[in-house]
Amino acid sequence: MNSDIFICYLFQKYGYTHLSAGELLRDERKNPDSQYGELIEKYIKEGKIVPVEITISLLKREMDQTMAANAQKNKFLIDGFPRNQDNLQGWNKTMDGKADVSFVLFFDCNNEICIERCLERGKSSGRSDDNRESLEKRIQTYLQSTKPIIDLYEEMGKVKKIDASKSVDECLLSLKRYLEMMVTER
Numbered sequence: 001m002n003s004d005i006f007i008c009y010l011f012q013k014y015g016y017t018h019l020s021a022g023e024l025l026r027d028e029r030k031n032p033d034s035q036y037g038e039l040i041e042k043y044i045k046e047g048k049i050v051p052v053e054i055t056i057s058l059l060k061r062e063m064d065q066t067m068a069a070n071a072q073k074n075k076f077l078i079d080g081f082p083r084n085q086d087n088l089q090g091w092n093k094t095m096d097g098k099a100d101v102s103f104v105l106f107f108d109c110n111n112e113i114c115i116e117r118c119l120e121r122g123k124s125s126g127r128s129d130d131n132r133e134s135l136e137k138r139i140q141t142y143l144q145s146t147k148p149i150i151d152l153y154e155e156m157g158k159v160k161k162i163d164a165s166k167s168v169d170e171c172l173l174s175l176k177r178y179l180e181m182m183v184t185e186r
């Protein structure tokens, strides 16, 4: 089974709906009626974090629609969020009393391996940020803005770390173990 399909299968098996902040932003950028298309493209190409008002409204809309269709689907794995202090404040303001963060999955991987993997992905992804220049900017954004947020959750004891420099199969196994653990702990 292809690893993306297996990840979707794992999330479904443990009752999570997977939402990717980056994917929602890319979809919004494609929408010809969106007033934010150009702004999103500029931020993505520069490897910068899109203003939280845009990202949180896309996430909240998806969460609300999912739960409106099936009230039991109230567990979400939000991929690539929160990525900076602005994201975190926006989340706390919008979701206060509405959602609990049970854990943060941290796929820890050395910068050069990440760049090499994304350059490989860039051969077929068509993504405007899968090139060395954007990727190096993304690493800077990660170090300056995202890592401190992971450290904050680490202090709260909420971080589940996966060594993502290992093979896809080993990462998937660790992911499966964490999801199993979270389901049995609840």
Ligand code: AMP
Binding pocket: 020, 021, 022, 023, 025, 043, 044, 045, 047, 048, 049, 050, 051, 055, 079, 080, 081, 082, 083, 087, 129, 138
């Ligand atoms: P990803 O799909 O996670 O690789 O993210 C691709 C790009 O989308 C990032 O480099 C940002 O420009 C933008 N992006 C993704 N997630 C967020 C977020 N939580 N807040 C703002 N911008 C984001």
